[in-house]
Amino acid sequence: MAQYGAFLSALRGAGFTGELSRAASDRLVLATDNSIYQVMPQAVAFPREARDLERIAALLAEPRFHDIALRPRGGGTGTNGQSLGEGLVVDCSRHMTAILEINAAERWVRVQPGVIKDHLNAALAPHGLFFAPELSTSSRATIGGMISTDACGQGSCAYGKTSDHVLSVTAVLPGGDVLRTAPHAPGAFPPGREGEILRILHRIATEQAALIAERFPKMNRSLTGYDLAHMRRSDGRIDAGAVICGSEGTLALIAEARLNLLPIPRLSALVNIFYDDFQSALRDARVLATMGATSVETVDSRVLGLARADVIWREVAAFFPDEDAKGVNLVEFTADSAEEIAAAIARLTAELAEPVNGRRGHSLATGADVGRVWAMRKKAVGLLGRASGPKRPLPFVEDCAVPPENLEPFIAGFRAILDAEGLDYGMFGHVDAGVLHVRPALDLTDPAQEPLIRRVTEAVQALARRHGGLLWGEHGKGVRSEFVPEVFGPLYPALQEVKRAFDPRNQMNPGKIAGPGALMAIDGVALRGQSDRQIPPRGAPVMRRRCPATAMARALRRRRQR
Structure with missing residues (x-):
């Protein structure tokens, strides 16, 4: 200290x-x-x-x-x-929150790392532009954090991840050198430390090309942190920004970013499809993902139930008339003309006329109602954390990603793991990208439930790999970094070399992604529940200590009243 x-x-x-x-x-x-x-x-x-x-x-x-x-x-x-x-x-979220420059003509913006995603899009809206990666936490997630985790969410099959929209990053390296990322040809690397880093990245991209192609899954989510597969562009140039995106603060401090922007679609429509059970919704999502939608999201009955109990439900209840449905797919289309939207809806409703995959019916939201339904979905995710009772649905294995065609059998296996442990859970996610967020309900104020974190995580990690996927498809590695050496296998030394090039003394967020020693482990870090145990349960007697200042104030009041 x-x-x-x-x-x-x-x-x-x-x-x-x-x-x-x-x-x-x-x-x-x-x-x-x-x-x-x-x-x-x-x-x-x-x-x-x-x-x-x-x-x-x-x-x-x-x-x-x-x-x-x-x-x-x-x-x-x-x-x-x-x-x-x-x-x-x-x-950086307190002070470094400036939107430094908006270039509407060239469709880019320059921002400090503490800018909140929703605030950025509010500033861009008058220009008819938006920063595309969507998050359920967009009202509080910062651009610096999005870059650090290569964040994405709803609509990623259409719009990609954060890294797909980062044009350049201004980063400060340990020691104080400033790196402004840009693609460089191998024969024209700049002098100094930036050139040294680029030469290392170029050598890894060249010498390990076959292994990188073998180890990185061909999925929308792929392997970020460190993204060896994209540091060499198709024209052969090397861009250090590719490894900074998704590096979780382990390489450098982000000081500024220049981001690509897209035109806001003029029109949108949302088809809400109801199912007999959740697995049917997942099975049908494979069909729906081929219909040209901007996004396909799935929500289970638990998440919907929490939304129904909230005040927000009044705004969207008309679009969810089937209270017996156990699963819902939300299929969004966006376009710039009414004809395009109408054609897309017609294609989908023609498909929905077939009574297959447990379909029960559907509803249609357009205009401002689309935003209201998405707001409900976002809020319902937050409501999971405020469920009644001592058990809370917790996000420790919630962002697995598998090839979309494997999602339905993967989730069946996931549910079997949780059912065998006797756990309740909520599910929602981006089925078009093969990502489903699963939150098992645990009471971590109970020490006996702590071992479930490792048992469930290890079982789900093995299940995801059997289905060609990843334990971390969206929310970064963090404390789960202990699995990085196993997942990257013979490529892990290359990650360590990248780490040394940027951070030779392992001072940047040590224990995450890669390093010279042991990485953080899921049961090697203190849990919030361990501190929560110190709070007496409701109804328990509380020992109150007398505060001298309060006692003096009471004595003064009594004296005045005499």
């Missing part, structure tokens, strides 16, 4: 303009995210400008601070502890 105090003092002396804190309250707030984990950092930095990031990174090179670890953080929406760990949290 003393070393971090010295580091903060040195930062102030170097002209750091943001805020620095070792207060227990600040550290406790940033000890958690949207995951099941809780790790108390030693200190917190809230940089105000890019130069503050350079000041932090430059101090890391001083020998007295070689043991300092940085934990870059965005909006705290990560579900796998990506930003958690001991060390100095660098939180």
